[in-house]
Amino acid sequence: MTEITNAVEQLRKAMVDGDTVTLEKLTSSELSYGHSGGKLQTKKEFVSDIATGVSDFVSIDLTDQNIRMVDNTAIVRHILSAATNDKGKGPGTVKLGVLLVWVKNNGQWQLLARQAVKVL
Template sequence: MFKKIIFAFSFLLVISISAQKKNDAQAVTEAVEKLRLAMVSGEKSALESLILPELTYGHSGGHIDDAEEFVDKLVNKKSDFVTIEITNQNVQIVGNTAIVRHHLYATTADLGKAPGDVSLDIVLVWVKMKKDWKLLARQAVKAEKKK
C-alpha cells in the first residue's frame, strides 16, 4: 500500500513538473512576441517592462548595449525596426531560466535611412522573476547563407 502511495505521488509530481515546463514555455513564447512588438513600436514602457536592468544586448557586429542603450536606440529610432519576423523558434526551460533560439528577419529604417534587410540568428536568455519572464541577455549573429 505504501509503495502505491509513493508511486502515485511520484507520478503526480512528474506530471505537475511537465505541465509547469509547458506553461513556462508558453509564457516565454508570449514574452518573445511582446518583445518583438515592442521593438517594432519603440514604446519605452513596453520595452522596459520586458527587460532586466542588467540586460546585455549583443549585436551581430560585435557591439554590446546595456539596458539603457538598448531602450534609447529603439525609442529614438537609432535602431528602427519596421518589421520583424521570427521563425524556427526553440524554447528550452532550465529551472527559472529560458534559452530561446530563433531566426530573425527584419526590415529596418535606422535614423530614417532607406529600408534595409537584416537576417540574423538570435539567442535570448530569459529569467523568471516571480510570475514574469524578463530578458537578461541577447546575442545576434549574421545568419549563414544557404548553399
C-alpha cells in the first residue's frame, strides 16, 4: 500500500510541477486518461497537455483516498480538489471524484487508467 500511496503522491506533485519526466515514468504506454467532461486522452496527449499548460494545475489536494489491491493491480479512489489556470481559460477550481487503476510493470507502479466525475 505504501508504494501505491507514494506513486499517487508523485503523480499529484508531477501534475502540479509540470514534471513531464516523472509523468512519463509513472504512466503506462497504454494509458487511458478520462476527464470529467468525457474527453479521453492517451499518455502522449495527457503529458503534452500538462507540459504545454493546456491543463495547468496550480494546486491539487487529495482527500478520502481508498486503495484496494488485487494481485499486481491497485484501484485508487479519491476526491481531487484543485486550483487550475488552464491555457485559454484562466484561473478556476475543480472538485472531482477520481478512479485510478495502477499496474506493476517491471517493478514500477504505472497508471493504466484514470476516470474523473464531477462532484456536486
